[in-house]
Ligand code: TXA
């Protein structure tokens with residue numbers, strides 16, 4: 325199959341892709357976070373194709389994308405009390421909400437869970453595509469499972485070109501890392517995946533918010549998470565470049581010193597702009613205190629490191645505060661547990 329890259333700004337291209345989805349196929353499209361690989365969320369057979377193209381484990385559920393708040397009602401058992409408070413501020417935008425699912429959602433979308441993840445993306449092309457398709461879209465990030473998420477149409481071409489008919493090109497994704505996943509299906513809202521909407525913001529709005537899998541998680545949650553990970557996607561090694569990545573954690577001064585001492589022809593590094601030295605294999609991905617620039621450059625920087633065909637990659641990790649938490653989370657996942665160095 326020859327993949328065609330289409331301008332996402334043109335109405336006729338949205339129509340073409342909506343028809344592709346109505347025919348039970350997949351389309352890659354831009355969102356404000358990362359590119360998604362979408363199909364009709366209410367059609368079990370179409371959804372199966374997502375798992376096979378991505379090589380995604382069947383126990384990892386998908387996010388259902390809607391284009392309006394009204395579309396949520398038939399997809400869930402009940403609208404949680406805090407839903408309006410959250411969507412008033414964050415929808416459309418990078419916040420995914422986990423709620424009790426209704427029966428119209430096929431089991432493969434939620435990997436058999438009783439809950440469903442729903443978000444309304446902010447990119448105009450994503451909203452137009454959902455509307456024109458006439459159904460909510462199940463869409464994971466458009467990368468093969470385990471690899472860095474795509475933030476440009478060219479990333480999608482490299483990753484799954486030849487395997488889908490159309491990629492809607494909406495330019496570079498602004499946010500650059502995936503949405504915050506917030507479970508609002510239980511008593512206390514809980515962040516299952518940190519993202520652009522930060523813990524601090526949500527805490528200010530909701531007062532009571534938990535967070536899974538970091539030092540902010542209560543001891544009880546940590547034990548529960550270890551037994552049954554609530555966001556199944558977070559248990560896998562993720563976002564990984566081909567060469568092993570070492571996440572170097574500590575002050576920017578110390579981590580820069582550690583990495584610079586190890587640079588050679590066979591090594592690449594992702595470093596903060598203000599700590600970079602001149603070296604062909606060093607990729608700067610933002611100022612040490614500018615987490616939002618780091619977020620938008622991170623996945624592209626990991627792909628650039630891959631293109632250098634080196635055997636080792638190092639990355640400076642920002643502190644786990646504000647949006648730095650989500651950036652640090654992605655770098656640590658990309659490294660896997662064994663490859664973290666604390667300076
Ligand atoms: O920004 C984003 O969220 C992007 C764009 C395309 O919207 N999508 C995305 O999808 O990152 P994906 O499939 O790469 O990640 C979805 C995450 C996974 O960690 C998955 O386990 C979790 O959401 N998830 C989905 N449904 C869930 C559920 N019912 N309960 C808990 N976690 C769920």
Ligand code: MG
Pocket residue numbers: 464465473
């Ligand atoms: Mg993903």
